[in-house]
Amino acid sequence: MHPAISVIFFTVTSGAGFGAMTVIGLGFPLDGSRLRILILCLAACGLAVAGLIASTFHLGHPERAWRALSQWRSSWLSREGVAAIATLVLFFAYGLIWMTTGTRLAWLGALSATGAVFTVFATSMIYAQLKTVPQWNTGLTPAIYLGFSAATGWLVVAGLGDAEAPAPAGLALVVFAWVLKLAWWRQSARARLSDIGASPETATGLGFRGRVRLLESPHTGDNYLTREMVHRIGRKHAGTLRRLALLLGCVLPLGLLAAIVVLDAPSAFMLGPAGVMMAGLFLERWLFFAEAEHTVSLYYGHR
């Protein structure tokens, strides 16, 4: 599948933003001067909104994006939009009340955290629902989106917070997210089109007559389908990119977190692992798209 930069930026950044809302909403320890609360809430909402705005860049008609809020009964993309806006409103109210009155309404925090988790879940279901891409069509897809969202969100909040961050919790979240991702990679290696028995023979239904091979494409040039769904660039370097994603997304953040704990460094240093991990996740997300095989490729000579 074509790895659109806007969609990669959206899923990683919004994931971190909604993850931060979840962490704050669930009562992450913060002493809370007004300025600190403002910075935290702005960071969480800013990441989420920046991602959402980026996601409109890949639309043919961004000016009609509001229409995407209408079909929540059937469409995960629509549900995501509705949930994102509802969560932002809830979290904005939570932050405003906290800043003006100094009280953290636990129930409102829990409600916005639930909304944030559902938003990330809806994002992941846009991909996980597609039977046309067997590597995505698994319950592990929502699991990795939620895992990475929680881990990056936690690191952002810990970095911007003023209280001593419980670093072991951060370590555990990063490790847990990557355990899920390794399981996803294992699963995806067994869910390629050839693994599930999909081939030009099954795609054309003509396997009963013999081995089917594409002799001639419909047109000599490429087309929307081949550019969007028969994308193969980068698969050659998939191994290297995976190692790089693991290094930036997992090993370095864990090392930095451990160093912060050992050296008893100020919590602001947590922003280091947060940034490095998100850089790693850009690579991870790029591979999520670039390595995915779509059934339409079977009509274009892929086997």
Added chain:
Amino acid sequence: MTSLPLSTDKRLGLAIDLDTCVGCHACAVSCKEWNSGGSGTPLADVGAYGAAPSGAWLNRVHTFEITPPVGAAEIVHFPKSCLHCDDAPCVTVCPTGASYKRGEDGIVLVDEALCIGCGLCAWACPYGAREMDPVEKVMKKCTLCVDRIYNQTIPEIDRVPACVRACPTGARHFGDFADPDSSVSKLSAARGGLALMPDLGTGPVNRYLPPRDTRRTQTATVDPPPPAETSATGFLGWLDAALERLG
């Protein structure tokens, strides 16, 4: 509304005969022609006369080579367009309501004025039936020529999809698959019409009629006996002898 109708009164679709298709692309060209002048925005091309022409097509003819375990390979031309699925995944994923399936005849359509061009429907379609228009930036797909088949202002013979009307070998048949007595239903039953990738649960309406088994006659003609030596006469005979002398 992008929820699917529970059932449709008719199930209009195509039966495509892979035995008679000669791969001339007339269906694809006539589709392009009709849908560039029809009710929607034109089906655009970019750089049509340039170095890398590209454009949206609603029907594309693939050509496959099938190699049986024994005997010679055969060539099958495979026109591919929207299958107007009963359980169309492209419809339910649409966030705006632009994609819909009609309850009266089962045709899957896009309301171009509502489409935001997110492309998710194209990802959800296993067959590659939807293509983004490179100029209008909205999703395009086969309409089963909804602006022809009910059109009272054109001669009755033309009230079929443009691809069906154009096919010079009669390889494309249009009709109602919900009616077991329709010509397409009978044809599909008689020829063992294939549904594409039925295991994905899309419930495609269109059927592909597989090539008839002509392998027995094929194997008989695969290795024709070498032509018998005949001696040329007249001018050719002289030429033959002259060339022989030249060595």
